[in-house]
Amino acid sequence: VETKECIYDDTSKALRAAINNSNPYRIYYSEIPLTAENYQAEGSTEPKYYTDAGSYTSYIYVTGTDFADFSGSITMTIQKAEPHVYLSSKNTAYNGMIQTIDAARVYDVNDREMEMLVAYVYFQDEACTRKTDSSCGALSEGGAPSAVGTYYVHAITQETNNYHDVATKTPAMF
Numbered sequence: 001v002e003t004k005e006c007i008y009d010d011t012s013k014a015l016r017a018a019i020n021n022s023n024p025y026r027i028y029y030s031e032i033p034l035t036a037e038n039y040q041a042e043g044s045t046e047p048k049y050y051t052d053a054g055s056y057t058s059y060i061y062v063t064g065t066d067f068a069d070f071s072g073s074i075t076m077t078i079q080k081a082e083p084h085v086y087l088s089s090k091n092t093a094y095n096g097m098i099q100t101i102d103a104a105r106v107y108d109v110n111d112r113e114m115e116m117l118v119a120y121v122y123f124q125d126e127a128c129t130r131k132t133d134s135s136c137g138a139l140s141e142g143g144a145p146s147a148v149g150t151y152y153v154h155a156i157t158q159e160t161n162n163y164h165d166v167a168t169k170t171p172a173m174f
Helices: none
Strands: 005-007 025-032 054-062 070-079 084-086 105-107 119-123 154-159
Touching: none
Parallel strands: 005 070
Antiparallel strands: 025 054, 054 070, 084 105, 119 154
16 A cells, blocks of 8 residues: 555545555455456556545455456545644733633644634743633633633644644733
């Protein structure tokens, strides 16, 4: 199997098999099991290509002059990637209202900015062990504060089909 496991990189990968030290031979591919009775009708000599993260199985039927025909399956797994998340620190003036940090910037595996749902968790300490609460004017634990103070914020992306959920490596100061 040429590509057995890889990480999502936004390019298509063929689920293709090769046989060493044999000639000539032909491999038929299908998404259903292939047999001597159906490989020509149901199979294709062109492998399937996949782009998205997931596990894919192709059934194969192999014919050749140096060996008896045989069937089997091959599997390829494309693992989810991790987006790059950047969150800038911010200073703001007290106004008695809930204050929020500016939106995080999220980049894909090709360093293109991408739209992704991001949650923000606010903390009272730099070690990020104490989430904000009502004593900070937050409406919920870890919510944006309204009280004067220095806070620390992590941005956390939401998992998608091709990306894991990740948090900023270091918190932004707010």
